[in-house]
Amino acid sequence: MTDAFIVLEKVCKSYSRGGETLHVLDEFNLSIPESDFVALMGPSGSGKTTILNLVGGLDSCDSGLVRVAGAPVSTMSRRELPAWRSRHVGFVFQSFNLLPVLTAHENVMLPLQLTPLSGPERRKQADFALDIVGLSDRASHRPAQLSGGEEQRVAIARAIATDPDVIIADEPTGDLDRNSADGVLEILSRLNSELGKTVLMVTHDPLAASKAQRLLELDKGVLIEDRQIEDQQREGA
């Protein structure tokens, strides 16, 4: 289990809401190998997003261990986590979360400011990331001038700009129409298959989930299904 790329061992996580404690994960275990594309499904409140947040270092668990690419994320301090995130994780959100005052190119450049790259190198890297998602011609547009699908592609370009090990996507197609959703899923599949990125995606959409290599289904913090998706199924989806 410890050889896996992403490991969650006996993870407990609870939230306090209105004086009530809500146990979302209780001694939860999960292991994901490197370069896997995993879809997490389940009803609201089943713990999908909590798992993403714990793996991405956006939240901390009450107990247990979270390890990503050998790094003990669950024991890192609040000072260490941002630097670790900037090097190892790329986030894609349902509502895109682009900064509206910046152009597409500037949004992609933003995480690159945390790298030791020079100005020209950062620009080149941002150009490359936009090229991967097929939006080089929209680089100077602001988010408000882009369609939903284009915004999400820019968000993906931003997520991969620093060449992270893991891409964490929280319902990346939730706000998109079918065509745009297919485009986004296609890019995530390519990032996984061609660049070897480990993708962890939460979705409510079975069609989106069928693009993954592995499907995990959760209910009330318990893994109720864990199965590999056959290539044939993926191609047919």
Add this chain to the structure above:
Amino acid sequence: MRFPFRLALRHLLDKKIRNGLTVAAISVAVFLLCFLIAIVQGLEASVRSASATRLVTQSAVSLFVSLPISYQHKIDSVDGVYLSTKFRWFGAYYQDQENFFAQFAVDPNRFLDMYTKDIEIIEGPGGITGPDARAAVQKAFDSDRRAAIIGTGLRDDERYGFRIGDTVPLIPLLYPRADGGAWDFVIVGYYRPLKDRIPDTTMYFRADYLNEAFESGEAYGDIAAGVYYVNTLENAPVEQVAQEIDEMFANGPQRTKTITEAAFASFFISAMGNLPLFLGTIGGAVLFSIFFSVVNTMMISGRQRIQEAGILQALGFRPITSTMLLIYEGLLISLIGGGCGIVLAVTTERPIMQMLGQSIRNYQITPDLVLLAVAISSILGIVAGLAAGLPFLRYRPTEALRSFE
């Protein structure tokens, strides 16, 4: 780690109207602050630069009651007194009542001796300049009782344009002539102030010109001195000299009150109430109101940026980056506004100086005042940015990402 300056600039430009209005408000406030401080400094400068060895002997009843001319030689005889001169407000105008400037009747030679360190005669009759100018002026004073010297401001002012050799008719407000006409004065020299508190728009002439005219019936007025300016000897006990002068006239026709020149200057300021305190209070109020306005702008900006703080944290920026962004923006807004206010204050310095005229002689936007305005603007921006940005330090990324404005 590099700081996302571009993001801060984009935020500034994105809310043009809101930030523009804040910049405009800061500009006006900083201008007002510079204006008020310059006025207070102008008022205080006249007190600060007053001579420590000079006394003013006035009537104990009121400044507006003149002292007898017989007092002068008695004052001169007091131990520690070096020299005295009569100093009498004349109060007349040139051609039109709008053209009013200060005129004082003095003992010219004593006055020039007394004011060696305060004014410099730069030109006398016949175009004589340099060290000989003063002697030429003194000679002219001796030979013509209508002789007068004027400051360079009166020479340069287009309304007057007085030149050496000109006969200047002044229409009296206090001391009418029997023939109902004007008093004639002959300009014999120009002086240049060597100290800030001395205006360059004053005329000094012979006191005996007045007194002789009153005595002969050519004009109506009392033969008197106004007040006496008294220079003490160096190292003389100034307070003791003042006390001796007043004791000497305790039973005289006019009791006197002798005070230092600085106290005399303060008297004019206090006659307007505690003006420095009043202006300082207004300045403070302006500063506080603009401070709250900037804090409000930055707080609104901060509230709209909680989600952005979450995004930045998810990308790997530390929480303090969002705080620093707001401080940077607050600083930029304040410095741009403060800069505009300073430019406004500097460019309006001369017109305001002319408008204030004699009332506040030393209105100046000094480099120190500019630095103070820059410092105040900077502090304003930093504090406002801090007030708006500090909450970001306690947000966890997931909390910030969940928030929507």
